[in-house]
Amino acid sequence: MISTRTLRLGAVTAAAVLLAGACAADGDGAADNKQDAGGAANASATHKAMEPVPTKPEDWKDVAQALGRKGKLSGGTAYRTGFPRSDLKVTSKGVTVKAGLSLGSYAAFARYGDGTTLAMGDLVVTEQELPKVTDALQKAGIAQTAVHKHLLEHSPQVWWTHFHAQDKDATKIARGLRAALNTTATPPPAAPSGEKPDLDTKAIDQAMGTPGKNDGGIHKFSFARDEKITDHGKALPPAMGVTTAIGFQATGDGKAVINGDFAMTADEVQKVIKALRGGGIDIVELHNHGLNDNPRLFYMHFWAHDDAVDLARTLNKAVAQTSVTPAG
Template sequence: MIIISSSETTRRRALGRFCGAAALLAGLVATGVAAPAGTATAAAPDPTGPRAATSQTRTENGRLPVKAIEKILQADGHVSKSGVLEVDIDRTDIHVIGGNPPVRFKDGFQIQHELFFQSLGHGKAILNGDLALRPQEIQPVIDSFIAHGLTFQAQHQHLYDLRPMVWFLHFRAIGNPLRLAGAARAAIAKTSTPLPQHSPPHPTTPLPVRKLERILGGDATVGENGIVTVTVQRTDRIRLGGVVVDPDLGVSTSIQFQPLRKGRAAVVPDFSMTAKETQPVITVMRRHRWEVGCLYNQETDEHPQLYFSHMYRVGDPVTLARQIREGLDRTAAKRA
């Protein structure tokens, strides 16, 4: 007869929990499929090495497991100054022409999945995102949202004259960041999105990046094909699903510039507005002859409720940036 002390029993139980969590993480990383809703997803070591696990699988003190999330999603991300991780995944398999005058949208311009992760501490994060879809992909993706515990928030077009037309489905969730990444990856697997994807190591652009930043009052990044994205944060307090979210969690105004010949650019601002801000912004932009795209909500259970509208124009990027700033001045956006 073998007698096991209470301390030994505790040690063995802890070891069992550790091994179970490690196996779950390994499965997420290997397959990209999320654990079923309600499955425990306690932080476990990254399979790539025990030393990396300490900083990469916890959200304590505002840290996100960036490398592990990127590995599950098979795409590179960008961490904002406030610590929000954004992962953009291009629909390089969809070749779109749109706008007036019409422009061929290059990879990295508008037609992409966008995923935002914000640490909530204590092993939890909030995910807010949207997927760019062909019509035949919509219902399978909705089913995947439901199967993996993601909250389906919105379905709409962004611009009305794309050829072929692309639809955008917005979703959110709160939980273990690796499980959230696995759930998002499972939804993306219902599409024909080419993976893996990697950001260009040293992207360049002919556009005046710093001048655009100064005019707009936001932070700029340069991506593939010289495309510049400027995000201008909202300054009010936004709650999403009962959680106060960072302005970088996809709830602020984002502006994209695609370089064209002769110093011009195709420009699409995606304005973030409250109900009271919507009419003043649209009035200003139509005065400058911007094409106004769809007006919609993209989040549910959001306070205050935000409305979004993509707009389109081709011209001198600096002039267009100044016009966009006029629109931003009608909102609670950060001042230039």
């Protein structure tokens, strides 16, 4: 016979189980609601992102003076200045790498309606220069957001460091970058090269599905992300460095070395790796360039040396795995 005390205990236990289940359900629901609210908030933040304001080249004259060279205005909003490391004689797997393919430091600036200027970019530095560049950037209040490689086996050892800064005084940022560059052997600006790539660029363009551009003898392609990319609530123009960039450097007999990086969301990464490896293209590095970008972007550097048109076909398959559009 079951005692009254046992029945009471059973009833209490059952009630506790039911209560725990209800609480768990409520908790899960609350978590789901919180997640949904967070997703909505992120979507809203992206939708309401502050857009860069239109500028003119003359609006950046003080920045150009602080940097020691002129830049170019892209899309009416992003002012971008290049600092090619033509002083470096870098070889990778027996190939001398031209500055235009892999060794191009740059700084990009954009202004916003709240009066601030956002600066982003990438500096190419030797292993000996890197600590001094880091100290100079930190002293200037410029954040480093990535330190990585673009090349596999190469000599001398070179590193790439991305940076991010916001300030109401754009020239202050420019002076900080100039101080960092002054710790390196980055050469002064030189006249544009009229060299043309010794490649069948028409066949490469056909294989890539879009026309490329000659940049000092390097045949280049750029693809902008289809979605709006933001950082700290500010929309980023493609010229700020949030694009897929591909370069072909001729090596003779229709062959080329390729280098650059793919800008990808997390769910695109493995698809791009599979496409690249399917055509024998090496993966060099997988990393982030920013700390607060939304959606979160991953960048993957690559390398191969083979028939240029065959490489273009493989690259086209990889690009097709991402949500991008050819950038002008």
